[in-house]
Amino acid sequence: MTRMIMHGCNGRMGKMIAQIVNDDPDIEIVAGVDLNTESDGSFPVVDSIEKVTQSADAVVDFGNAAAVDKVIDWCISRKIPLVECTTGLNDETLSKIEAASSSIPMFKSANMSLGINIIQKILKENAAKLAEAGFDIEIVEKHHRTKLDAPSGTALALADSVNEGLSKKKDYVFDRSGRRMVRPDNEIGISAVRGGTIVGDHDVIFAGRDEVITFSHTAYSRAVFAKGAVEAAKYVAGKPAGRYDMSDVLRD
Secondary structure, three states: OOOEEEEOOHHHHHHHHHHHHHOOEEEEEOOOOOOOOOOOOOEEEEEOOOOOOOOOOOEEEEEHHHHHHHHHHHHHHHHHOOOOOOOOOOOHHHHHHHHOOOOEEEEEEOOOOOHHHHHHHHHHHHHHHHHHHHOOEEEEEEOOOOOOOOOOOOHHHHHHHHHOOOOOOEEEEOOOOOOOOOOOOEEEEEEEEEEEOOOOEEEEEEEEEEEEEEEEEEEEOOHHHHHHHHHHHHHHHOOOEEEEHHHHHHHH
């Protein structure tokens, strides 16, 4: 039985993860952390991770970006694996995540969806063939109107997956409004759409002469990300210090 601490337990993702854990006999939430300390009684909730006294095998963080550094420090002090799912992190915090992996098991993926990670694998394996055949590469991502960051971390991760498969890396272009020119070969265009309640929609478009190949993923519910986070917590529990992501879960 994996014992988990849920940081951000009363947010939308935290509540969804709690529902999934409730139906999974192999994992339990032993404590929750949220500024809103409301609890249904299934586990205790405190307003700071520093107030958690329960022993745990992993922490899952879907909290606020401003609190991530404190969560990392606490996990290092307790030698507890961390599944970091918070988005919109700055470069300093991302560097701290990398540094922490020398002390604890650190799990971080741009997207916790199984489907997105399979598409990333496909892109790494096939991008070079399509680029060499003259296909232009564009990424379009769509999210709900309340999403704060753009482009999405998943869009950037998909672009990174394309570049990992190429011998000559391409530049990322986010805005073409200030130029008037033929599209260069050495770029990946990344466009962001914000509106309504779109959970998450990503298209990686390879546009060639007289044909277009599109790798698409649509999330109809946040449950796909919550399920991935739960599987990550079970996976990383008991692992040695190091950097882990969803590709490790897929391999196992």
